[in-house]
Amino acid sequence: MTTTPTVVLVHGAFADSSSWNGVIDTLAAEGIPVLAAANPLRGLTSDADYIASVVDSVDGPVVLAGHSYGGSVISVAAQGKSQVTALVYVAAFIPEIGESALELTGKFPGSTLGPTTRPATYRRADGSEATELYIRREEFPQQFAADVPTAATMAVTQRPVAVAALEEPAAAAAWRTIPAFALLTTADKNIPVEAQRFMAERAGADTTEVDASHAVSVSRPDAVADLILRAVRHNL
Template identity: 65%
Template sequence: MSAQKPTIVLVHGAFADSSSWNGVIERLQSHDYPVVAASNPLRGLATDSTYVRQLVASIDGPVVLAGHSYGGSVISNAATGLDNVKALVFVAAFLPDEGESAVALSGKFPGSTLGETLQPVAVTQPGGVEVVDLYIDRSKFPQQFAADVPEGTAAVMAATQRPVADAALAEGASAPAWRNVPSWVLVATEDRNIPARAQTFMAERARATVVNVSASHAVSVARPGEVARLIDEAARATS
């Protein structure tokens, strides 16, 4: 049965990992969708997009590509020119136009309190290249990222968060796939990372199908049924 349906490729964003999609994956698999949760490197927009692009290109048959947060920037870059990507789903995510960065878009409208919660850590990569990794302060993570997630779950998410290189959030996007690929957007109305007004602005600019959900930035954890429902809608509409 799964061969009759598109493969759903899920791309997490900054300060998260693929387990943030677990509840969504369970629901999609119960409806016989093949699902792949990509491990987003979070090193740089161009390199992260290339990684996801190569993964998607290796999949036989149609693909619905979904991204959360910074993962939205990644899927929009990665899908450009890939004929097997039939739909894009942005979940509390960035939909940058060419040259725009996550940093610029998150500050385009008031409401984001992410900056004051970040902890920078300088690290040296192989070859001696120095970068700055960003974490959310673990004590502030639940309120900032996952205010509607059970306390114990949010604490685990804070401990297992994956850092993003600061340069990745400041890097400008390439030509966006949402200009040519049908797109769906879930706006998390209680988001403290990407203000709902910014999410709505980007969705309207992309002429996307939009659903508003009362949820924090961690909507895929707090409201996995709503996220899975929107992905299913996108898959059905493009089949």
């Protein structure tokens, strides 16, 4: 009997693991083991290394799901991981080797994220300074989560992303060897749906579209969970 994979959920920029709560409830009700990882959002390579260590801590097969920038992270983290049976991209970047999240955002018109962000300086462990981005609280609901009643609270609890993480090119594209699934969001103001379609088609992903904001894991956890369940079951 094939072991049911554990689903490892990876949030993206301006969100945290609680953004998966509705998805977690649905998966748990279906008897699917699930783990929501805390994405550091500091640099693509270091973030992917951390998520890879989370994958290694799980006994048995794993389905990796990433939202937004989390898609870039899982594309790198899953490289060489034979236990990863599927990659699920939720309103997410699906980069080719050498592509960055920032580059893919601008590949097609439509993103209004840039003007809604504000920079802040933080200090790295080595003492050097770096820049991270927040979405301005007053603009967060319409930009990120227009269909979420709790968007104002999400604006307060958002986690900033290092600019370096968005600029860093992907060193791997695990979707080339691992089956990919993609949920595309047609009302997305962060990653234009045309960019999402381009990436999903290039990856040969099993694709579903939904009329939702970028915060689809919060506004439409049913649609996200349905796609993840399809990925879980595709090789059972």
